[in-house]
Amino acid sequence: MVSPDAFLYILGLTYLFIVIAVSWDVMVGYTGQVNLGHIVFVGIGAYTTALLQTPSRLQRLIPGMLLETTQVPIYASILCGGVAAAMFGLIIGVITLRLKGWYFALVTAVLPLVFVETTVIWKDVFGGEEGFPIGLKGALASSTLGKYYVAFAFMLASVAAMYAIVNSKVGLKFKAVREDPYLAESVGINTVKIKVLAFMVSSFFAGLAGALIVHYRGTVSPSLYDVPLMLLVILAAVIGGLGTIFGPMVGGLIVYLAKHWWLKGAVAALTSTGLPINDDIILYAVLIAMAVLLPEGIWMRARKIIRGTRIS
């Protein structure tokens, strides 16, 4: 049995993961831009706050910078993480604005590889493959329960904010761009501006989540930038249902807990039979099954069942 404390810890991280999944949905489900490099913003937010918290490393990046020895306030640091990520969202959005469809997917897919390389190349600043710790002073709260509450509050606030955005007039424009960019242009929507805006919104929240993860765990590492995490996000959003905000919440809950908690027992049982199988394989197989059998996601199917209507 898992101890209550450990469970709370994982659940708190799940909430942060949910924010990442929902922010991806804003980009993909609502605006129709399949951003395969979304995870990069999580990493940017994470490393920004981590570097702000460990001035010694920051000094190696920007030599000669005068820094006080006092701690950067945690929430200011986290906010900087979000802002940095949004800035990158802006830059990348502008760079990719001429690319459509698959070309866009390719360039974004390459981004995680590039960013992971940077952590290794500039090892003394970014800490290489193992990352680096930020020290206890940066912790969100002194107890697991405290951290849990912070993560929970953050999730509620972020999801509420994103929900408000996608259901506003701007949100309508997102959806217009998703459905038919040419038609959207013809009615006067500046698709480029909307796409960049979507980028910035989704990257801002992803960056905040990344920063919070760092303060939650106390360390930062390239695994926050990496493809496996990106896939988990995709899984969560698709299983839950793209374009619904709540879908990725449900999906995120299921996927993150499955990977870090539930599947452990199942995998142990299966591997003892000698089959080559691990938790990732099971998750991916589930993803495939879900995509083929239930493409609209769990959330939409649940809604249809509850409402008793049959929408084709």
Added chain:
Amino acid sequence: MEMLELLMRILVYGATLSGIYSLIAAGFTLIFGVSRIMNFSHGAFFVLGAYLGIAIINGVGLNPYLSTAISILMVGLLAAIVYKGIMSPVRTQEVMVIIVTLAFALILEQLILLIFGEHGISYPSMVKGVISIGGVPIPSMRLFVLAIALTALILLWILIGKTRLGREITAASQDVEAATLLGLDVDKLFLTTVFISSILAALGGALYAQVYAANPFLVLKSLIFAFAIVILGGLGSVKGSVISSFIVGYILTAVIVLYGARWSELTALLIIIAILILKPTGLFGVKEL
């Protein structure tokens, strides 16, 4: 190292690498051009060609030629099953196709990791010895691999250009509805395209493992390169993808020979991104998106 030796190496090694890449790129663009399916498991078929081949050589003890042939046919069959099972049902939703094929690729990657471990494996050499070209020693194996790659490409060209099947595939790629009206079984054509393309990819993988080594991470890496090459050449253009394979192959080889392997991939990727930003439809972009 002498200038001549450097140039000779870049020339030959570049051609070999480009030849291998064009096998995987041509297949990838063919599938997309014909069926609009963005097959993210293509890299997995590439790698599988190598791993299955080696498994057959070591496990069953057949000679390398036969093992390779069996291996690529098996991969082709697997690809056909994957098409029928998971690509065809979600064919109309492009996002789902990506997700589903990517998930499948990752399952294969994990399986390879579990069964074979994470270290690279390489093919036992089919051709040994060294040939001297202009005074520079070149391993015959590289020339052999190049020859096979070029032969395969020529066969593909003949298939598409000169046979009835090739013309049906071209028809389907130009206008699916018109082709259906003509009585062509479009789904079967897509299946055939996936089969042929995956065989090419698997062959490329087996060849790659001869010259370099195959490892599980190639599942995604080769996909990214195939994707990048294909987009550079223009989605749907087989000619374009072959040409851009040579461009990318030479960039990679030149960087490896001059600066070392560490920088090669990053450089190539950044150059590709730069070219795409300047010319978003690729060099020979033909298909509408």
